[in-house]
Amino acid sequence: MSETILKATNISKIYGKHKALDKVSIEIKRGMIYGLIGENGAGKSTFIRTIMGLITIDEGDIELFGETGMKGLQQARRKMGQSIETPALYPDLTSRENLQVQAANGGVSEREIDDLLRLMNISNTGKKKVKNFSLGMRQRLAIASTLITNPEFLILDEPTNGLDPSGIVEMREIIQRLVTERGITVLLSSHLLDELSQVATHYGILHDGNLISELSREELASVTRQYIELETTEVQQAVVVLDELGIRDYEVINGTEINIYDQLDDVANINRSLVLANVNVTRIGTTRQKLEDYFLQLTGGTTHA
Numbered sequence: 001m002s003e004t005i006l007k008a009t010n011i012s013k014i015y016g017k018h019k020a021l022d023k024v025s026i027e028i029k030r031g032m033i034y035g036l037i038g039e040n041g042a043g044k045s046t047f048i049r050t051i052m053g054l055i056t057i058d059e060g061d062i063e064l065f066g067e068t069g070m071k072g073l074q075q076a077r078r079k080m081g082q083s084i085e086t087p088a089l090y091p092d093l094t095s096r097e098n099l100q101v102q103a104a105n106g107g108v109s110e111r112e113i114d115d116l117l118r119l120m121n122i123s124n125t126g127k128k129k130v131k132n133f134s135l136g137m138r139q140r141l142a143i144a145s146t147l148i149t150n151p152e153f154l155i156l157d158e159p160t161n162g163l164d165p166s167g168i169v170e171m172r173e174i175i176q177r178l179v180t181e182r183g184i185t186v187l188l189s190s191h192l193l194d195e196l197s198q199v200a201t202h203y204g205i206l207h208d209g210n211l212i213s214e215l216s217r218e219e220l221a222s223v224t225r226q227y228i229e230l231e232t233t234e235v236q237q238a239v240v241v242l243d244e245l246g247i248r249d250y251e252v253i254n255g256t257e258i259n260i261y262d263q264l265d266d267v268a269n270i271n272r273s274l275v276l277a278n279v280n281v282t283r284i285g286t287t288r289q290k291l292e293d294y295f296l297q298l299t300g301g302t303t304h305a
């Protein structure tokens with residue numbers, strides 16, 4: 001069992017009469033990329049800020065790197081990096097100069113700075129000043145500057161916010177690299193489940209201050225898995241054909257619909273077999289439940305993520 005980096009137990013935070021967090025428990029183990037998902041106001045930033053020690057909690061316990069209590073947490077937080085606000089970047093300096101300023105007291109070598117610039121895909125920005133950077137470049141530089149202290153645990157609040165689709169993909173790749181190349185454990189947040197899909201290893205869904213669901217990447221893939229949607233007026237005969245084809249993993253949805261989770265590459269063959277058996281196929285094709293639909297289903301579909 002790998003080491004627990006963060007254990008938050010029954011954390012509550014109350015603003016006036018409003019419970020921004022209501023007994024939220026989250027455990028993050030070394031090597032995880034934990035994605036905290038929730039619509040605006042769900043409590044993501046509040047949770048992150050309590051972990052950072054920026055706001056106090058009204059109830060619950062926080063354990064970081066096995067440490068608890070004010071003093072212990074203060075020490076443990078030295079192993080953490082965070083990029084939760086517009087970072088203090090110097091607009092008139094280049095990316096390298098910015099990192100040099102950050103590194104000034106830390107004994108960080110030029111080689112390490114080179115490595116950080118490469119890791120964040122900003123090694124080719126040369127003499128360009130930060131004020132002329134795109135949002136994505138600025139965000140990547142901000143992450144690079146938090147890595148100067150060599151954190152073991154990194155917290156990123158909405159790292160994909162405001163980025164265009166290619167910027168989102170790039171950010172995902174970089175986060176992945178932090179884990180594979182540096183072994184950093186990551187907690188990040190987003191209001192869009194889709195944006196963190198493929199990168200997070202675990203997901204926690206926050207809604208109105210409650211953690212309403214927690215699932216692994218594999219579990220998420222299975223609830224939103226791809227399947228063949230078959231529409232027919234003869235469900236019973238269709239089932240006989242599916243059995244003959246050796247298909248076991250299917251679900252009869254209603255009198256006209258069957259979802260097939262097996263032999264996804266064989267739609268044409270399934271269709272042919274059905275037609276040959278005189279089954280009237282009105283529609284057949286592969287489909288996938290969209291992540292955002294799944295999210296809305298979980299949160300009651302009243303709000304948009």
Ligand SMILES: Nc1ncnc2c1ncn2[C@@H]1O[C@H](COP(=O)(O)OP(=O)(O)OP(=O)(O)O)[C@@H](O)[C@H]1O
Nearest residue numbers: 015018020038039040041042043044045046047191
């Ligand atoms: N300092 C504060 N005083 C009063 N209420 C607050 C304060 N900070 C947050 N809240 C409230 O707590 C709830 C959770 O806010 P939080 O910022 O954690 O949500 P979020 O999920 O991070 O959303 P966003 O993506 O908009 O930042 C919201 O209803 C918000 O209005």
